[in-house]
Amino acid sequence: MDTKLLFQDAASFQTPMLAVFAVDIAVGKDAEPVVALLTTSDAVAGAAAKVLASGEFKAAAGETLLLHAPNGLKTERLLVVGLGKAKGLSVDEVRKGAGTAVRAAKPLGVRELAIAFPEDHALDDEHLETLPCMLLSRVLVEGAEVAELDWDTYRSERKDRSVRALSVIAKEAEKSTRAEIQEGFDAGLIVAAAQNFTRTLVNEPGNVLTPTELGKRAAAMCAEVGLKCEVHSTAKLQELKMGAFAAVAQGSEQPPALIVMTYEPKLGKGESFGADSPVLGLVGKGITFDTGGISIKPGDGMEKMKYDMAGAAAMIGAMRAIAQLKPKVKVIGIVCSAENMPDGKAYRPGDVVTAMSGKTIEVINTDAEGRLVLADGLHYAKTLGCTHLIDAATLTGACVVALGIVNVGLFSNDEATWQKFTDAAKISGEKFWRLPCTDDYKDQIKSHIADMRNTGANRWGGAISAAMFLKEFVGETPWVHLDIAGCAWNDENKPWLANGPSGIAVRSILEWVRAYAA
Ligand code: BES
Ligand code: ZN
Numbered sequence: 001m002d003t004k005l006l007f008q009d010a011a012s013f014q015t016p017m018l019a020v021f022a023v024d025i026a027v028g029k030d031a032e033p034v035v036a037l038l039t040t041s042d043a044v045a046g047a048a049a050k051v052l053a054s055g056e057f058k059a060a061a062g063e064t065l066l067l068h069a070p071n072g073l074k075t076e077r078l079l080v081v082g083l084g085k086a087k088g089l090s091v092d093e094v095r096k097g098a099g100t101a102v103r104a105a106k107p108l109g110v111r112e113l114a115i116a117f118p119e120d121h122a123l124d125d126e127h128l129e130t131l132p133c134m135l136l137s138r139v140l141v142e143g144a145e146v147a148e149l150d151w152d153t154y155r156s157e158r159k160d161r162s163v164r165a166l167s168v169i170a171k172e173a174e175k176s177t178r179a180e181i182q183e184g185f186d187a188g189l190i191v192a193a194a195q196n197f198t199r200t201l202v203n204e205p206g207n208v209l210t211p212t213e214l215g216k217r218a219a220a221m222c223a224e225v226g227l228k229c230e231v232h233s234t235a236k237l238q239e240l241k242m243g244a245f246a247a248v249a250q251g252s253e254q255p256p257a258l259i260v261m262t263y264e265p266k267l268g269k270g271e272s273f274g275a276d277s278p279v280l281g282l283v284g285k286g287i288t289f290d291t292g293g294i295s296i297k298p299g300d301g302m303e304k305m306k307y308d309m310a311g312a313a314a315m316i317g318a319m320r321a322i323a324q325l326k327p328k329v330k331v332i333g334i335v336c337s338a339e340n341m342p343d344g345k346a347y348r349p350g351d352v353v354t355a356m357s358g359k360t361i362e363v364i365n366t367d368a369e370g371r372l373v374l375a376d377g378l379h380y381a382k383t384l385g386c387t388h389l390i391d392a393a394t395l396t397g398a399c400v401v402a403l404g405i406v407n408v409g410l411f412s413n414d415e416a417t418w419q420k421f422t423d424a425a426k427i428s429g430e431k432f433w434r435l436p437c438t439d440d441y442k443d444q445i446k447s448h449i450a451d452m453r454n455t456g457a458n459r460w461g462g463a464i465s466a467a468m469f470l471k472e473f474v475g476e477t478p479w480v481h482l483d484i485a486g487c488a489w490n491d492e493n494k495p496w497l498a499n500g501p502s503g504i505a506v507r508s509i510l511e512w513v514r515a516y517a518a
């Protein structure tokens with residue numbers, strides 16, 4: 001999508017469709033909705049006045065209203081997009097609203113769209129907390145760009161439903177305000193491109209996106225944005241003594257890939273990093289297909305296990321944006337990618353493997369492979385000097401049972417790190433729910449013959465057992481673990497997002513990284 005930011009009057013902008021946001025300013029739970037537009041343009045407000053007065057449109061989040069040939073406006077159509085209640089309006093509603101506008105245009109065959117920049121000061125302050133215009137502009141672009149992506153790569157006859165051009169129309173404003181809106185707009189394009197890059201990787205089938213191919217795509221991306229990238233395979237795993245990661249990989253014809261992406265910020269004159277400066281480690285589970293291995297999964301729904309590399313894809317996407325946003329903090333992205341297959345050479349239940357840290361693991365179930373590859377990835381990150389760790393993984397079905405498909409399971413061994421991440425998530429709009437990983441649960445991973453076992457002793461709290469296992473490998477290093485199994489893939493279309501890979505966690509991880517920037 002060719003996305004532009006223009007400073008001019010929305011009413012006189014010639015376009016097939018102009019979208020404007022609306023909120024419900026009625027106070028009180030049972031009050032009849034009172035709809036107000038987030039614009040100071042009298043012409044735009046005037047064009048919608050009659051239909052809004054009818055009360056038919058309530059400005060509920062996701063609700064849209066389409067007017068043809070609106071009076072007094074140059075646009076061919078006016079699309080009013082509801083954002084819900086004005087009181088407590090979050091930036092995520094604006095993000096979704098922009099996405100809803102783009103996806104509303106598609107079935108109409110509208111190829112060019114304009115969105116009127118939400119002027120929240122158009123309303124009374126008592127109804128709406130004024131949101132920073134830089135943030136508004138960023139989330140608007142994020143929502144629109146992410147909404148544009150549809151999945152027709154593998155159809156021989158493609159139906160082109162793309163929206164080719166988007167103009168964000170902000171009113172003429174002071175120079176400083178314009179600069180802020182522009183800055184948010186530029187950042188939004190970067191963040192959205194990263195999230196879409198992640199989603200595109202996750203959408204790829206297992207026969208196309210092997211660990212080797214994932215390594216190639218990561219390396220190509222790194223070359224494009226100027227990141228250092230190394231892609232290793234079996235020999236390096238052996239050299240590093242990554243016995244847990246290697247065990248998972250050994251049942252596949254496809255060699256594993258250990259991908260290491262490094263971002264070193266350029267410092268200005270007189271700036272330097274202290275010895276105690278943070279180094280952030282982003283570790284992703286990259287199982288390009290999870291059959292379960294010898295503990296093979298049932299056939300029903302197994303095709304979806306191509307998305308078992310969504311954690312890796314999130315980290316690769318995040319690294320892409322980090323290279324472009326240039327925060328002043330060192331970040332290392334580590335992806336452990338393998339295919340989990342049953343085979344004559346495959347690892348088996350009962351095997352004991354030695355992880356890179358030296359700890360021994362009794363394999364109870366070869367389908368609990370994610371924690372094995374991450375054990376070595378997390379330990380390796382520490383040896384590279386990472387002071388803070390975050391991992392993302394489609395790790396357990398148990399997490400989906402616990403939290404459904406709304407919240408990502410979040411675990412942490414450090415309050416300050418958890419708090420930083422939680423603050424970041426408020427801006428990203430992504431939802432996380434913290435679950436415990438205190439030592440009360442440690443018995444779950446006790447083994448009779450090795451240092452630990454790779455599944456819980458019983459079936460209760462499976463997401464926690466997995467987190468307890470990972471915790472053994474992070475030690476004292478502050479760490480956040482994201483179990484994204486329930487949120488990485490949407491089976492249903494949403495008004496603001498196509499079904500399929502969601503790109504979950506990319507935005508929150510980026511926000512978290514920014515929080516550490518000097
Ligand atoms: N990749 C799966 C987890 C998963 C399940 C992701 C559903 C997305 C949706 C993981 O490798 C796995 O199979 N975990 C097992 C662990 C069990 C054997 C302890 C699970 O959750 O059943
Ligand atoms: Zn598995």
Ligand code: ZN
Nearest residue numbers: 287290308370
């Ligand atoms: Zn898996």
